[in-house]
């Protein structure tokens with residue numbers, strides 16, 4: 001068991017200790033256990049500290065459940081029995097203190113203002129979250145946020161004390177404690193009493209302020225994001241910069257932003273509809289132009305053309321042109337090439353009846369694949385292939401030859 005100096009001094013920045021155990025984790029990183037430590041191990045939703053132990057850098061701090069030892073994972077090995085001095089990254093610790101104490105104040109505010117208990121807490125790198133059992137709307141969340149900030153501004157004392165499980169059972173703890181034995185209690189005067197092993201402020205004013213950054217429905221309740229102290233300012237700065245950029249881009253005031261975005265969305269929807277309409281009419285003209293260029297091959301009308309379209313565009317154009325009369329073979333200008341063949345709606349020529357049966361789009365595509373490679377298929381009325389390894393003009397010429405041979 002490691003004596004935890006942070007329990008009674010959450011601002012302790014330096015300490016001296018002795019290495020009582022030195023080992024290597026399964027992942028190969030060395031670790032040491034000390035007789036006492038100021039380093040906080042990841043637990044209770046609060047991440048571990050960083051810092052230095054002698055010449056070594058502390059990379060991770062782990063709570064070993066079986067013997068309550070604190071493992072300091074290091075970038076280099078330290079021998080057992082050595083005396084070391086520890087130095088804790090204070091900026092990181094202070095940030096964690098603000099978030100964790102802020103969480104206690106905010107969770108209690110949700111109980112007092114909305115009767116919504118917290119079931120879990122996560123202290124993230126930018127924002128932290130608490131999960132509440134109730135589904136809450138903006139108004140209720142703002143009420144709890146106001147209450148939490150009132151407690152911060154009243155600068156109430158925060159005390160740490162210890163109680164046995166029996167003593168604790170008689171106390172109005174916000175949450176049922178998970179462990180037995182002696183409990184460490186964090187007491188925010190006349191506001192919140194919780195069993196917690198985390199590091200906390202000594203007065204609520206040091207939390208600085210509590211800002212709810214967002215919320216969402218989560219597992220039948222609400223997940224609330226928040227940022228305290230320096231983080232709240234950092235978050236505000238981020239929002240401010242985004243808003244300034246958006247208001248400048250749209251030439252509107254901040255309060256007009258949502259309306260301006262809605263207007264843009266509806267304008268762009270309208271424009272998309274117009275483009276769709278115009279594209280369709282354009283396709284009709286293109287199809288008419290294609291159909292009118294049909295040439296007679298072996299007694300019926302054909303269009304063989306290289307057209308720059310994707311597979312779907314080629315198919316739509318071939319269908320539209322074929323609907324106007326001639327059979328159509330379209331080849332993309334890319335290499336490998338795409339080919340689409342469509343049987344014409346009417347076949348004009350001396351051998352009307354034989355011509356209709358003569359053009360089989362599927363067998364044409366199969367002949368092209370046999371010659372140029374690639375893959376494809378379809379029906380006698382409509383077939384397509386891709387991956388043809390040949391010059392597009394050559395593929396077009398080959399199609400005409402195959403048609404003549406029919």
Ligand SMILES: [Zn+2]
Nearest residue numbers: 044196197198
């Ligand atoms: Zn806590």
